[in-house]
Amino acid sequence: MKRLAVAALAFAACCPTPPRAPATPIVTRPPPVEPPPVEPPAPPAVPWDAAGIDWSAPPPADPEVAFAPPVPTEFRLANGARVLVVENHRLPLVSVRITIASAGARGDGARAGLAALTADLLDEGAGTRSALELPEELERLGASLTIGAGADATELTLDTLAATLAPSLALTADVVMRPRLTAADFARIKAERLADLALRVDQPTAIARLVFNRVVFGAHPYAPPIEGEAATVGALQLADVTRFFRASYGPAAATIVVVGDVTVADLRRQLEATLGGWRGKAVVPKRAPAPVAAAPTVAFIDRPGAPQSVVAIGRLGPDAADPQQAAHEIVNTALGGSFASRLNTALREEKGYTYGVGSTFIRNQWAGAWRVFSQIRTDVTTAAIKDALAIIAATAAAPLPPDELAKTKALITRGLPQAFETNAGIASAYAGLALDGRPLTYYRDLPAALAAVTGVDAQRAAAAAWHDLTIVVVGDWAAVGADLATLGLPIARYDADGHPRP
Numbered sequence: 001m002k003r004l005a006v007a008a009l010a011f012a013a014c015c016p017t018p019p020r021a022p023a024t025p026i027v028t029r030p031p032p033v034e035p036p037p038v039e040p041p042a043p044p045a046v047p048w049d050a051a052g053i054d055w056s057a058p059p060p061a062d063p064e065v066a067f068a069p070p071v072p073t074e075f076r077l078a079n080g081a082r083v084l085v086v087e088n089h090r091l092p093l094v095s096v097r098i099t100i101a102s103a104g105a106r107g108d109g110a111r112a113g114l115a116a117l118t119a120d121l122l123d124e125g126a127g128t129r130s131a132l133e134l135p136e137e138l139e140r141l142g143a144s145l146t147i148g149a150g151a152d153a154t155e156l157t158l159d160t161l162a163a164t165l166a167p168s169l170a171l172t173a174d175v176v177m178r179p180r181l182t183a184a185d186f187a188r189i190k191a192e193r194l195a196d197l198a199l200r201v202d203q204p205t206a207i208a209r210l211v212f213n214r215v216v217f218g219a220h221p222y223a224p225p226i227e228g229e230a231a232t233v234g235a236l237q238l239a240d241v242t243r244f245f246r247a248s249y250g251p252a253a254a255t256i257v258v259v260g261d262v263t264v265a266d267l268r269r270q271l272e273a274t275l276g277g278w279r280g281k282a283v284v285p286k287r288a289p290a291p292v293a294a295a296p297t298v299a300f301i302d303r304p305g306a307p308q309s310v311v312a313i314g315r316l317g318p319d320a321a322d323p324q325q326a327a328h329e330i331v332n333t334a335l336g337g338s339f340a341s342r343l344n345t346a347l348r349e350e351k352g353y354t355y356g357v358g359s360t361f362i363r364n365q366w367a368g369a370w371r372v373f374s375q376i377r378t379d380v381t382t383a384a385i386k387d388a389l390a391i392i393a394a395t396a397a398a399p400l401p402p403d404e405l406a407k408t409k410a411l412i413t414r415g416l417p418q419a420f421e422t423n424a425g426i427a428s429a430y431a432g433l434a435l436d437g438r439p440l441t442y443y444r445d446l447p448a449a450l451a452a453v454t455g456v457d458a459q460r461a462a463a464a465a466w467h468d469l470t471i472v473v474v475g476d477w478a479a480v481g482a483d484l485a486t487l488g489l490p491i492a493r494y495d496a497d498g499h500p501r502p
Helices: 002-014 114-122 133-141 162-177 183-202 204-217 230-234 238-248 264-274 325-335 342-350 378-397 402-420 423-436 442-451 455-465 477-487
Strands: 073-076 082-087 093-100 144-149 154-161 254-260 298-302 308-317 354-363 368-377 470-475 491-493
Touching: 073 264, 082 264, 082 423, 093 162, 093 423, 114 144, 114 154, 114 183, 114 238, 133 162, 144 162, 154 162, 154 423, 162 264, 183 204, 183 230, 183 238, 204 298, 204 308, 204 368, 204 470, 254 264, 254 423, 298 477, 308 354, 308 378, 325 342, 325 354, 325 378, 325 402, 325 442, 325 455, 342 354, 342 368, 342 378, 368 378, 378 455, 378 470, 378 477, 402 423, 402 442, 402 455, 423 442, 470 477, 477 491
Parallel strands: 082 254, 298 470, 298 491
Antiparallel strands: 073 082, 093 154, 093 254, 144 154, 308 368, 308 470, 354 368
């Protein structure tokens, strides 16, 4: 350590530290002076109760916009099938609806459920594909296909991409022309249907609709449930389905509606290549005699302990050819066909008897009905029915006031574009027109037909349609039976399948 200190002193002596350069002076600049903020001018003083929008009067309505629905292009395939086409190139999508007027449940006869079971079997394997392979191929194509029977027809729905329309139509052709109808698929689908029917006893809304049809249509083919009942479906055999398919499925009774990103020329070529080979002479059922109106009655189905009653009120009504359809639709919309209707305002908004009540005309090809439907608290079942009957009678007794008439017409007219928002909606609208035999300009002409209806016209239509009403109640007899007797109508008891019981 001592030697290190001596060496350091010797180095300092021989190598002095060089002088440092003078330090550069640091110049500081003052920060820029920002101008003072400019205060916005104060708003003029406005009394607190006069600020904002004047809600004492509703804002003016925008000018009415005319809606011009499309009119389909029509042609027929070489085999006689009718084709309706609406080109819509906004999206690369296509919707197809095929209605077969000879394959509805009205052709079941004594075998209720046959048409529905046949329709359910058609897409359970077709052509070369099994019940598992067919949906897999549809999924690969980005397509959806369903088929089901109604009262007047069976309808097949196909929604697909424009790019896969041709192979999707080929699969559709297999379903309507070459269903496999195997014994194994029949046994499985029949078992599923019977299981569904066994659950109906716990579905009061389904029971109410079923019993309503039984009572109102009587012995008419529209009376039995479309899906059948356990006894009729249980007796069906595969041979019944095969015979019904061969007799009821054919191009002469079919209407094919196509809407979407297609051209008429291309579609005609694709349909001829796929469904053009469809053959067979479908036997269209002969129109049944008109049903006989039932005497007014209360049809009751007991559900002990039910917290609410399902109620249907109605009678026979006009069929699909209804010449007073515009007037009927106006007065029905005012009565129960909208949220702000008379029935819903009184029974839901004012009295709280129900979450909702509505009315509708059911127009089938051979006969029709009109029906009010609701689910009502058990403790006010009879009171609600009496109020509904009073509102119906008042509507049938006096013309609609001018303001209510104008509001109802506007509601129907302005709601018309909603049916044409999608390809599927347009296709379904025109499939229904074709089935009912109405002109293809129906939707274009509807606003003018509605505008021509007067308040007196609507009242007369209601008076002709709403009398001698039948009432169906599914509820707790112990809780409501005594009160229902005050309606002054005979009471008949029914089971869940709509058959009279002691």
